[in-house]
Amino acid sequence: MKVTDFDFNLPEELIAQHPMEKRDEARLMVMNKENGEIEHKVFKDIIDYLEPxxxxxLNDTRVLPARLIGSKEGTGGKIEFLLLKRVDKDTWETLVKPGKRAQIGTRFVFGDGELKAEVIGLGEEGSRIVKFEYEGIFEEVLDKLGQMPLPPYITERLEDKEMYQTVYSREQGSAAAPTAGLHFTKELLEKIEGKGVSIAFLTLHVGLGTFRPVKVENIEEHNMHAEYYCMSKATADIINKTKENGKNVIAVGTTSCRTLETIGDESGKVREQSGWTDIFIFPGYKYKVVDKLITNFHLPQSTLIMLVSALAGKENVMNAYETAVREKYKFFSFGDAMFVK
Known part of the structure; x- marks a missing residue:
C-alpha cells in the first residue's frame, strides 16, 4: 500500500487556527464503518450514539508548555527549544532551532536566568540531549517560562494555554494535545455518565513522532517513534467488563486507540500495564479492543488517517474526507470531529 493512497486536497483555509469558544459545539461527522454512510451533527450530539x-x-495526558525561547550564553544568539522526552529528572531530549548553535558543551539561558541548559549529547534525527539547571520545581519553572508547543500549521498565538488542554488532563508529559478530547466539556461528560456510559482513563504521552510525515513510498516500511503509556487496573477492569457484556469500547482519539491496541490480547482483553509503544496501525490490521472511534480530521498521507482507515476501510475514509472538504469542515488540532461508529 502506498503513502499516496492516503492523499487528498486540503485547502489551507480549512485548517482551524483557534479553538472553539464552546468546545462541544464543533461540527461532528458521523460515519458508519460498515457502509460508509455519513451524517452531519454537532459534537454534543455524540451522546445520542452512546448506549448504556x-x-x-480518554487519554488524560497533560501538555507541557514545552517550547522555550532563550539565548546562547556569551553571544546572546536567539535559540528555541522544544522538549520531546524526559531522559531522567533534569535531562531531556530536545529539538533545538537553529541546531548549529547547539553543539555539545554549549550553554543557554532562559528568562532572567531562572533556567539554564547545557547540551550534553546528540539524540535521534538531529535532536539534542540537554541538562537543565534551576532552583525549585522544574514543572513550575517551565509553566512560567514555556509556551504551548502548537503544531506549525497553527500560526496564531494562543492566549489561554488551557484551550490546548482537555478538561480532564492531569498527567503531565505530552509534546502535543490528544486533540479529539478537546471537544468534551465537564457538563457533557457528566451527561454521558448519567446515561450509563462508563468513562475510563489511560495515559499516553504524545510525542512529535505521531505527526512526523511518512517518508517511505511503501507504508509498511515506516517506523513509528515510541511513546510512553500507562493503564491502571481500574481502567482495565472497566474495559474488560464492557467487552464481557457485549458492549462497545469507544476510543477517544488515536492515542487512546493505539494504547488499547498495544495492551489488548487476541481475545480483546486488557490488563494493568505501562511501557513504550511504537504500534503502527494501517489497513489490514485487525482491531482487538476498539469498536468505535472519536477522532479529528488529519493530515493527508499521515499515519493517523491510516489508523482510521484500518478501522473503517480506506474507501469509506477517503470518501468521508472528500465530503469534509466539500462541506468545509475544519481540520487538525482545533478542528471538527469525526465519529466512526
Missing part, C-alpha cells in the same frame, strides 16, 4: 453499558476511553 458502553465505555469511552
Amino acid at each position: 453499558g458502553d465505555c469511552i476511553v
Whole structure:
C-alpha cells in the first residue's frame, strides 16, 4: 500500500487556527464503518450514539508548555527549544532551532536566568540531549517560562494555554494535545455518565513522532517513534467488563486507540500495564479492543488517517474526507470531529 493512497486536497483555509469558544459545539461527522454512510451533527450530539453499558476511553495526558525561547550564553544568539522526552529528572531530549548553535558543551539561558541548559549529547534525527539547571520545581519553572508547543500549521498565538488542554488532563508529559478530547466539556461528560456510559482513563504521552510525515513510498516500511503509556487496573477492569457484556469500547482519539491496541490480547482483553509503544496501525490490521472511534480530521498521507482507515476501510475514509472538504469542515488540532461508529 502506498503513502499516496492516503492523499487528498486540503485547502489551507480549512485548517482551524483557534479553538472553539464552546468546545462541544464543533461540527461532528458521523460515519458508519460498515457502509460508509455519513451524517452531519454537532459534537454534543455524540451522546445520542452512546448506549448504556458502553465505555469511552480518554487519554488524560497533560501538555507541557514545552517550547522555550532563550539565548546562547556569551553571544546572546536567539535559540528555541522544544522538549520531546524526559531522559531522567533534569535531562531531556530536545529539538533545538537553529541546531548549529547547539553543539555539545554549549550553554543557554532562559528568562532572567531562572533556567539554564547545557547540551550534553546528540539524540535521534538531529535532536539534542540537554541538562537543565534551576532552583525549585522544574514543572513550575517551565509553566512560567514555556509556551504551548502548537503544531506549525497553527500560526496564531494562543492566549489561554488551557484551550490546548482537555478538561480532564492531569498527567503531565505530552509534546502535543490528544486533540479529539478537546471537544468534551465537564457538563457533557457528566451527561454521558448519567446515561450509563462508563468513562475510563489511560495515559499516553504524545510525542512529535505521531505527526512526523511518512517518508517511505511503501507504508509498511515506516517506523513509528515510541511513546510512553500507562493503564491502571481500574481502567482495565472497566474495559474488560464492557467487552464481557457485549458492549462497545469507544476510543477517544488515536492515542487512546493505539494504547488499547498495544495492551489488548487476541481475545480483546486488557490488563494493568505501562511501557513504550511504537504500534503502527494501517489497513489490514485487525482491531482487538476498539469498536468505535472519536477522532479529528488529519493530515493527508499521515499515519493517523491510516489508523482510521484500518478501522473503517480506506474507501469509506477517503470518501468521508472528500465530503469534509466539500462541506468545509475544519481540520487538525482545533478542528471538527469525526465519529466512526
